[in-house]
Amino acid sequence: MRLIVPLVVFIPFTIFSVFITVDHGLWALVESIQSGWGLQVFLDLVISATISLTYIVPEARQRGINPWPYVISAGLVGSIALLAYLIHRGVAERQAAA
Numbered sequence: 001m002r003l004i005v006p007l008v009v010f011i012p013f014t015i016f017s018v019f020i021t022v023d024h025g026l027w028a029l030v031e032s033i034q035s036g037w038g039l040q041v042f043l044d045l046v047i048s049a050t051i052s053l054t055y056i057v058p059e060a061r062q063r064g065i066n067p068w069p070y071v072i073s074a075g076l077v078g079s080i081a082l083l084a085y086l087i088h089r090g091v092a093e094r095q096a097a098a
Contacts, residue, residue, distance in 0.1 A: 003090030010083040017080060049074050052082050060085065063092060 032038035053071055060067035065088060073081035 002093065003087065006083045006086035006090065010080065010087060013083070014080050017077070045078055049078055049082065056082065056085055060089075063089065065089065065092060 033042045053067075053074060056070060057067040060070070065085075067085075070081050070085040070088075073084070
C-alpha cells in the first residue's frame with residue numbers, strides 16, 4: 001500500500017507535467033507566477049515542499065537513503081521528486097522484508 005499510492009499518483013502526474021511543459025513551455029510557468037494568483041499557488045507549493053523535506057531528510061537518513069537527490073530535484077520538479085522518494089522508500093521496504 002505504501003508503494004501503490006505514490007505510484008498511482010506519480011505516473012499520471014509526471015505524464016501530465018511533461019505534457020504541459022512541452023505544450024506550453026517553461027516560460028508559461030514564469031508568466032503564471034507573475035500574476036497574484038499564480039504567485040500564491042507557487043509560494044504555497046514551495047512552503048509545502050519545504051515542510052515535506054523537513055520530514056523526508058531525517059527519515060531518509062534513518063533508512064540509509066541519500067536524501068540529496070530528492071532535495072535538489074524537489075526544487076526543480078516539485079512534487080514529482082517527493083513522490084519519487086516515497087516510491088524509493090516503498091521499494092526499499094519491500095526489499096528489506098523479502
